[in-house]
Amino acid sequence: MNLDHRVLPGSGKRVQLMATCLCDAFYDDVAKATVEVLEYLGCTIEFPEGQTCCGQPAFNGGDWDASRKVVRHTVKTFAGDAPVVVPSGSCAAMMFHGAILEFEKEADLADVKALGHRTWELGDFIVNGLGITNWPGRYDAVVAFHRSCHSRGTKSSEAATALLSSIAGTTIVPFGEAEQCCGFGGTFSVTFPNISGAMGDLKLDHIRKANPSVLVSGDMSCMMHLGGLSEKEGKPIKTQHFVQVLRDALKNGNLL
């Protein structure tokens, strides 16, 4: 995984927000929390209105032709040199890894790479971009942190857990087979429903044994899967994006 986007340009605090299609459609509060948290940290946020999706669904589905069209649109939409911040490890990895793979032989590879190199997953940006490792405020919760798979090989999970564990009132509980995937995998969850469901149930079993008050992750796609499974089974588990926890901690501490 290419992580050579570690140096912030001079305009470090002027950022472009890639809200993700999932937040656009379902998880508006995660996108709102992202804005509030970044602004709390002194960032000026630009939200390019033309944004749609990172292109990952088609990329994973093998339809690279369709995916490249969407990536080209994304490149055009996120013009400039400001860091692009995404509240999703999966969409971030699409930009700095997946897109580059499918553009290998394309004439505009350099443009795609340029965008990839300034794309940051939110937790990685806060901790390694802005240098914040201590989070103020208060949040009383026992958190099970699900390390989403697209953060493998990146500093994202480490960053999110560092922030969460620094919050007054928050403890992180370990659970079994934490390295295993939740079973979402995009269209995998609908084309392999049996395996995907079994993977999710296994993950939920491990999480329930740890008895957390909330399940937290850096990817709402995993949360949509695990939350949806648990709700359908009649044993719902509360899920949150870590940025919602950060925002709520600020609110509880009257910092927002």
Add this chain to the structure above:
Amino acid sequence: MSADREAILSRVRGALAPLHQRAALPDWDNELIHMRSLRGDVDAWTLFQNRMKLVNGLSLEGAPALVAWLAENNWTRGYCDPVLWPRLQAAFQSGFTVETTFDRTRIDDYQFGITRAAGAVAETGTLILTDGTTSSRLAALTPWAHIAVLERSDIYLDLQHAVTALANDPNIVFCTGPSKTADVEGILIEGVHGPGQQVALLI
């Protein structure tokens, strides 16, 4: 099949021709595979003994210890490398039948086999056998107990040193503990085709 040779090599060349650049061979230093346990002062024989224990092997010092162990297990019929036998014979009391030629038509008659080790690897608890030092491959494999006689000076500290010092011998075997399997339900069973007891004897 020389036609196949040409076909394969030409397909290989064809497959690689479009590559603008070939991956370079990386250099790496021994530090890369230096195990944590080998940091600091380590006595090779002590480490070897400890490591051998971890792989369910046994190490003994001196011929009398070997004979006592064999007697304890009631293993009285065996084979010994003819070169070694004069050095060990005195320790074997009556009641033992030790042959110095191995008869492959009666392999199940031998409860133990004593041959020479060419060396050992301390970090892995490994005995090194070679054609040059092993009087019979079958005698070192088919009896339930295999005893390899080892000189203290022949112990390498780690795999790296042992592999780069491999003898000029057509058949070198690193034996790390007894023959084993976990094929049935992952349960460890020793003595599958080869010895159920692997012994290093220091003399």
Add this chain to the structure above:
Amino acid sequence: MKFQAIDQFAANLKPSTQAAVYDGSKKGYDARTKTLFDHFEDPNRLRRVAGEIKQHVVENLDTYLPQVEAKLQANGVIVHWAATAEAANQTVLDIMRARNAKKMVKSKTMVSEETELARFLDKNGVECVETDLGEFIIQIDGDHPSHLVKPIIHKNRRDIATSFEKHGLGAYNDDPQTITQRARVHLRKKYLEADVALTGANFISAESGRLVLVTNEGNSRFCLAAAKTHIAMVGIEKILPRDRDLALLLNLLARSGTGQQLTVYTEFITGPKSAAQPDGPEEMHVIFVDNGRTDVLASECRDILRCIRCGACLNVCPVYRQASGHAYRSVYPGPVGAVLTPLLAGKKFPEFADLPKASSLCGACNEVCPVNIPIPDLLLRLRNKGKEEHVPSPGTPPMGPWALLATQPTVWKSALVGGKIINHLPTKLLPIPALRAWENKHSLPEWKGGDFRKWMRNRPSKPTTS
């Protein structure tokens, strides 16, 4: 809605088999992790360097193959080449016939599984006995291995005891010790009767021509102590540049596969036995087998040729753990199989184009691979190949309309807002297969399309505090 074959296979799998596969692979993964991280400061650096070495070999096979051939010949080994599975099997048979040999003992080799050597020899009147305990059980059952290093991971002791009884290996007894003892007694005769021993090779050093073989049971050692002729079937990608590279790869192989520091029997073979040695082969043959490897080399998935067949990617793979090895319908199951099988299939690619889809792309396989193969990237490349070759893929939603939507922001935004209607519809009745598949197992969160954008537009701009 039609589901993928591997998913169907998993759904129909006997719960006891699924449990056996899950437990066996989890045990392997746990042992691997513990050993590697206990033993080394930075095991990931080992994996990266090993990967670079193997990639170098793969990309320089045109130099290494003639070099290793010359070394082997100088060591007294007879070298053969086989472009196809048929040619490889025929070469083995020809060597046997020329020596009037009728019986073979065989150590586990994946390449001979590819060529189905045992079946071929059987048809041609040669007795070929598998000596690895797991493979022996597979052979008497007429079954197929379901794991690279634990071929009978899908069987339990009762299955094995029943099969031993059926094949005259003693009255029913499901004690693993007894099963093993019976195999020991039975196979000893086979070794001593055999004319030819067949093995594979884990590595061959181009520097010395040393062929390296590893087994825990000692079966290959027994093969090479008893038979007079040794034939090694070797995939053309098995080369390592230098002897010292063997130390690095051996440090990784057993740890990655079973969590052992070193496999029990690690053999370094350069040729026929020495003159003074009473036991062992007087003649040694190496058959370099292509069987589709040069096609893989020509593809953009050539990195898969680094594979050292340790099985770590199977052990960690959540899909393998649920579906078992037989779901992959080939010699190579799991993540490595999902890449290798469709590639080795050549013209039959469409038959196996579903394998690369059987992955959530979680990347755990890459994380444990001792030669750092970017397996998820290769799975993606093969998915793209399937799409470009118009191979149908059950259940995969079409992406063209979605791309159209996602490149027109105005339409996208109206769709987001318009989508809210879904909150008020009986979604079960909607003719959207993916949605129905989702709702079968999950609840759907409330559609809040466009809400964030509205909030973003309408909020007063905040002054920055920096």
